[in-house]
Amino acid sequence: MVIAIGFEGSANKLGIGIVKDGEVLSNCRRTYITPPGAGFLPRETAQHHRENILEVLKEALDEAKIYVKDIDVVCYTKGPGMGAPLASVAVVARTLAQLWNKPLLGVNHCIGHIEMGRLITGAENPTILYVSGGNTQVIAFSRNRYRIVGETIDIAVGNCLDRFARILKLSNAPSPGYNIEQLAKKGKKLISLPYCVKGMDVSFSGILTYMEERANQLLKDGYTKEDLCFSLQEHVFAMLIETSERALAHCNSKEVLIVGGVGCNERLQEMMDIMCKERDAKLFATDERFCIDNGVMIAHAGAEMFQSGTRMSWEDCTITQRYRTDAVVTTWRRE
Incomplete structure (x- = not known):
């Protein structure tokens, strides 16, 4: 003990x-x-x-x-x-x-x-998507180490969302990512944004810069803050799902575990669950406590x-x- x-x-x-x-x-x-x-x-x-x-x-x-x-x-x-x-x-x-x-x-x-996620969910040997304010990695366990098979080449996805929340002057309580998520649930118009996946790696600085430069004009053109949040989430999460799916296939895995602060996002979990079901795999995720x-x-x-x-x-x-x-x-x- x-x-x-x-x-x-x-x-x-x-x-x-x-x-x-x-x-x-x-x-x-x-x-x-x-x-x-x-x-x-x-x-x-x-x-x-x-x-x-x-x-x-x-x-x-x-x-x-x-x-x-x-x-x-x-x-x-x-x-x-x-x-x-x-x-x-x-x-x-x-x-x-x-x-x-x-x-x-x-x-x-x-x-x-990772270990907290495995403990709480009971996942045995999952492909892991680790997404937070400072880190974005796709991970698989091999030869006594957690191997990074894909990651961001610039900023983390959480940092991308947080910085976009500052552009919209959203509250930081309880967190900027949570407030983006709530607005995104009400978004109706999907704006076409830059999508950057390079092999197993992703890049978020381009899509953030694009939104920084155009946010005010998009709002003037009739798009709402909800539309902007919805569009950003859909694109960055799609990048993460793509690389996770490739890792899942490469590792011949049947489990996906999402960990990190951004892992609380219900839309990310929903998109990952759709991918997992299509590949006959199981999704594991935790709530904000863990x-x-x-x-x-x-x-x-x-x-x-x-x-x-x-x-x-x-x-x-x-x-x-x-x-x-x-x-x-x-x-x-x-x-």
Whole structure:
């Protein structure tokens, strides 16, 4: 039996979660929300995490109904992510590991999403679409690593949606992507937009620039904000479905798992489900409790690492803004 506590703070979500042998004991979170039209910057985001982390820690321990002595390992997000927020949370995790005299493990953020998705949905060996504000990857498991078989060559799909929300001055509460999704449900006119798939890779900067330059004129021409959101979603999600379908066929897989913050989007799930049914495959996805950045995914992935014998020296418990999914040897998984 392993009880792990996980600290996540790679972007604007601060999360602390506790797991006990795959059972979620607590999953507490705070989100740094900026005014409409503004994104979140590293310094202010890190300040938000510092100001809230002790309160969230107390909340997580209270909700889990455990004592510090019960915890076996402290886990934190090593990367990828924004430097200042990552560091602000890692400092707390390192300090607590020393105060509590517990082992410390740095967890890959992307691996955290994947392992949480597998735990919650029960997917065994899926082709994975990982879509968030900072990452867009199509992933398959092979030879003890999660291999990236396709990815964005410029910006992530979540970043594309967030930046378009700023153009329309949409609220950042609860998230810009969620507000785009709600408007898109009311869209009726599909605008033809640039579509960029290059082999297994996708590009979103062109479609974003196209929309940035034409949004105001399109609104003057009689298109609504709902139409613009609908059209953008349909195009970027179609790119993701195309590359996912190609990976599914190449890997001869019968399962697709969507993880990451954008994975909550009901339209993305609907489009992926249509593709899966056409290929006699099954779709697995989670809701906002587990697809949006959270501490419990770091705790669970860290617990898996810990149980498989992974240990980290103090010198290795650092952070890195660039930490590839395929850089991690999955000691807890075999072919």
